[in-house]
Amino acid sequence: MKLPNLLDAKKRTNEEVKHIYLEDNYDSNTFKGQKYFLRTYGCQMNVHDSEEIAARLESLGFTSTDTIETADVVVLNTCAIRENAHDKLYGFLGRCKHEKEKNNNDLIIAICGCMAQEENVVNEIMTKHPYVDLVFGTHNIHELQALLLNRKEKQNIEVYSCEGDVYENVSYKRDSDIKAWVNIQYGCDKFCTYCIVPYTRGKQRSRSSKDIIKEVEALVKKGYKEVTLLGQNVNAYGKDIEGELSFADLLLKVSDTGIPRLRFVTSHPWDFTDEMIDAIASRENIMPYIHLPLQSGSSRILKLMGRRYTKEEYLDLYKKIKDKVKGCAITTDIIVGFPNETEEEFKETLDVVNKCKYDSAFTFIYSPREGTPAAKMEDKISLETKEQRLQELNELVNSYSLAANKEYLNKTVPVLIEGISEKDSNKVFGYTDTMKLVNVINAQDKIGEIIDVKITDAKSFSLDGEAI
Numbered sequence: 529m530k531l532p533n534l535l536d537a538k539k540r541t542n543e544e545v546k547h548i549y550l551e552d553n554y555d556s557n558t559f560k561g562q563k564y565f566l567r568t569y570g571c572q573m574n575v576h577d578s579e580e581i582a583a584r585l586e587s588l589g590f591t592s593t594d595t596i597e598t599a600d601v602v603v604l605n606t607c608a609i610r611e612n613a614h615d616k617l618y619g620f621l622g623r624c625k626h627e628k629e630k631n632n633n634d635l636i637i638a639i640c641g642c643m644a645q646e647e648n649v650v651n652e653i654m655t656k657h658p659y660v661d662l663v664f665g666t667h668n669i670h671e672l673q674a675l676l677l678n679r680k681e682k683q684n685i686e687v688y689s690c691e692g693d694v695y696e697n698v699s700y701k702r703d704s705d706i707k708a709w710v711n712i713q714y715g716c717d718k719f720c721t722y723c724i725v726p727y728t729r730g731k732q733r734s735r736s737s738k739d740i741i742k743e744v745e746a747l748v749k750k751g752y753k754e755v756t757l758l759g760q761n762v763n764a765y766g767k768d769i770e771g772e773l774s775f776a777d778l779l780l781k782v783s784d785t786g787i788p789r790l791r792f793v794t795s796h797p798w799d800f801t802d803e804m805i806d807a808i809a810s811r812e813n814i815m816p817y818i819h820l821p822l823q824s825g826s827s828r829i830l831k832l833m834g835r836r837y838t839k840e841e842y843l844d845l846y847k848k849i850k851d852k853v854k855g856c857a858i859t860t861d862i863i864v865g866f867p868n869e870t871e872e873e874f875k876e877t878l879d880v881v882n883k884c885k886y887d888s889a890f891t892f893i894y895s896p897r898e899g900t901p902a903a904k905m906e907d908k909i910s911l912e913t914k915e916q917r918l919q920e921l922n923e924l925v926n927s928y929s930l931a932a933n934k935e936y937l938n939k940t941v942p943v944l945i946e947g948i949s950e951k952d953s954n955k956v957f958g959y960t961d962t963m964k965l966v967n968v969i970n971a972q973d974k975i976g977e978i979i980d981v982k983i984t985d986a987k988s989f990s991l992d993g994e995a996i
């Protein structure tokens with residue numbers, strides 16, 4: 529039993545990060561015939577972690593199922609950021625408990641991901657949810673098989689609050705054979721005052737560029753058309769390893785593998801260098817799309833958030849990117865209602881949105897995360913005011929999304945076709961190089977290809993088009 533601990537999670541030392549090359553060898557007959565149900569909440573990092581979890585379960589012989597009623601093991605990969613994350617988890621746990629008590633006493637219920645790294649969550653699981661069998665964290669996904677094989681009767685909690693290591697030779701059961709996520713870096717050392725990520729995912733640590741390139745080369749060989757480099761703060765790539773490539777140089781090296789489309793998330797404006805912008809602008813296969821979180825348009829709030837840039841610096845960076853990377857789409861994250869954000873400060877956020885005219889934005893009402901500095905700030909702004917601000921912001925953001933999409937009307941653009949549309953089986957869907965979702969007619973046989981599509985209609989969140 530190992531419980532998460534906030535003080536340990538917060539610690540940063542100069543201890544060298546270990547790069548551990550796993551040599552897993554499990555018997556795929558162990559749980560033959562048994563099924564797993566895996567649900568993922570939250571960001572791309574979690575989505576990709578779930579691809580690892582699925583591969584680990586399958587290495588023991590489990591196969592996947594879509595319903596908890598047919599499952600032998602349920603794994604919930606949780607998020608600590610998204611609105612209502614806690615409610616969603618406990619709601620779903622209720623269903624699992626019912627299933628276990630009524631129909632399947634042997635059902636194994638496992639919780640992992642960022643919420644598993646939170647002290648208060650694990651305390652609640654221990655006191656109120658004794659039927660949960662296993663809790664493991666973001667630092668020991670690689671132990672999943674061992675945890676399942678060596679299960680004891682009682683609730684087993686194995687969560688490490690540490691700076692973390694880097695594991696290599698990891699297998700993934702990728703959701704797609706067209707586009708793939710590739711981790712380049714784990715954790716975060718920025719400690720923005722509202723954010724729990726530096727506590728749940730450990731210190732910023734980069735994979736070696738050699739291992740990253742090897743992974744991408746293998747994906748290219750398999751015929752993958754797109755790779756997205758993943759990290760909490762990709763711009764800081766390499767800074768923690770002496771002699772390692774910068775992110776700009778890594779981008780160029782990955783671009784050299786010949787992968788048709790290369791993307792990356794997430795960038796922090798503070799670390800965004802001119803070399804990066806030049807790298808993006810110089811290569812056809814680095815997509816003109818950047819997610820550039822703003823968080824707030826007020827320099828005072830940005831300072832309280834610990835973001836390390838001012839409104840003006842953000843706008844300068846935005847302009848530089850737009851000037852150099854032709855046709856670049858920019859999306860963002862914005863938080864409203866940070867403690868004591870005034871009406872004028874909120875208006876500054878609207879002002880930045882009016883200047884940047886984002887292609888789209890994820891918007892959040894600030895919610896305190898236990899253990900973060902902002903959670904201790906007294907806050908005089910009512911929830912009602914925050915909700916009004918969010919609504920006003922969303923209306924503005926959506927109007928710019930629609931305007932940006934309308935720019936595409938009657939144009940012909942390359943789209944990577946990914947699959948059949950969920951809503952209409954006569955259509956396929958894909959993304960432009962600028963990450964716009966397009967529903968396409970006349971292209972059922974083009975899945976996995978980058979084709980020219982003429983845009984025939986534009987809505988706030990998607991485009992319609994026809995293959996030409």
Ligand code: 5AD
Nearest residue numbers: 722723821861862863892893894895
């Ligand atoms: N409250 C509201 N939004 C948050 N985010 C992160 N932490 C919080 C919080 N405590 C948002 C930020 C970040 C995105 C992934 O989630 O905008 O960029």
Ligand code: SF4
Nearest residue numbers: 716718719720723725
């Ligand atoms: Fe959180 Fe800031 Fe790190 Fe992003 S950069 S993960 S917002 S602490």
